[in-house]
Amino acid sequence: MVPGWKTNGKTRTQADSFRDAARGFFHTVKTERNMRIHLTAAVYVLFFSPFLGVTRSEYGVLLLTIAMVIAAEAFNTAMEMLCDYAQKSYNPLIGKTKDIAAGAVLVCAVFAAFVGIAVLWRPEAILALLITIVTNPLYLVLFILSLILAFFFIFKVPCGVREKLHKK
Numbered sequence: 001m002v003p004g005w006k007t008n009g010k011t012r013t014q015a016d017s018f019r020d021a022a023r024g025f026f027h028t029v030k031t032e033r034n035m036r037i038h039l040t041a042a043v044y045v046l047f048f049s050p051f052l053g054v055t056r057s058e059y060g061v062l063l064l065t066i067a068m069v070i071a072a073e074a075f076n077t078a079m080e081m082l083c084d085y086a087q088k089s090y091n092p093l094i095g096k097t098k099d100i101a102a103g104a105v106l107v108c109a110v111f112a113a114f115v116g117i118a119v120l121w122r123p124e125a126i127l128a129l130l131i132t133i134v135t136n137p138l139y140l141v142l143f144i145l146s147l148i149l150a151f152f153f154i155f156k157v158p159c160g161v162r163e164k165l166h167k168k
């Protein structure tokens with residue numbers, strides 16, 4: 001049930017619900033470094049796994065695992081915000097609540113790593129892919145560029161630089 005002040009008397013559409021959900025997701029991407037790490041890892045895994053001979057069903061398992069980690073991180077962020085709203089000062093119960101939510105993300109991330117190893121650990125295919133990248137100047141440049149972009153995305157370096165420039 002959405003309060004009247006939010007809808008301004010209008011009926012909410014399905015598009016409104018999607019827009020709100022997308023805003024929530026992008027908020028976590030903007031504010032949570034861990035979310036940006038999960039997303040970066042997901043992009044690399046989903047991009048490179050077809051080159052390692054991953055089957056459709058294995059790809060499906062990878063997609064499910066990624067969704068699980070990202071959803072857990074989003075729930076954890078929502079829980080943290082709710083805790084901060086409910087109690088800004090020290091409270092052991094709030095501390096435990098946050099620890100438990102963070103623990104849920106940790107469990108998902110650790111098992112996601114196991115899934116990644118189980119599905120993607122193909123030394124010969126990995127070596128062949130690495131050789132292809134390293135021996136092709138275009139692929140090598142693109143790969144290095146992607147690593148630089150990933151670094152900037154995770155650590156939001158451009159924002160930090162921009163803030164410093166504004167301060168001067």
Ligand SMILES: Nc1ncnc2c1ncn2[C@@H]1O[C@H](COP(=O)(O)OP(=O)(O)OP(=O)(O)O)[C@@H](O)[C@H]1O
Pocket residue numbers: 080087088089090091092094095096098099102
């Ligand atoms: N109000 C509080 N009372 C007691 N302990 C707290 C409180 N707020 C935070 N903590 C403790 O500090 C830890 C980190 O807090 P919080 O999750 O808010 O920080 P964070 O930097 O956003 O963490 P994350 O790296 O998970 O994003 C919590 O897991 C909890 O143990």
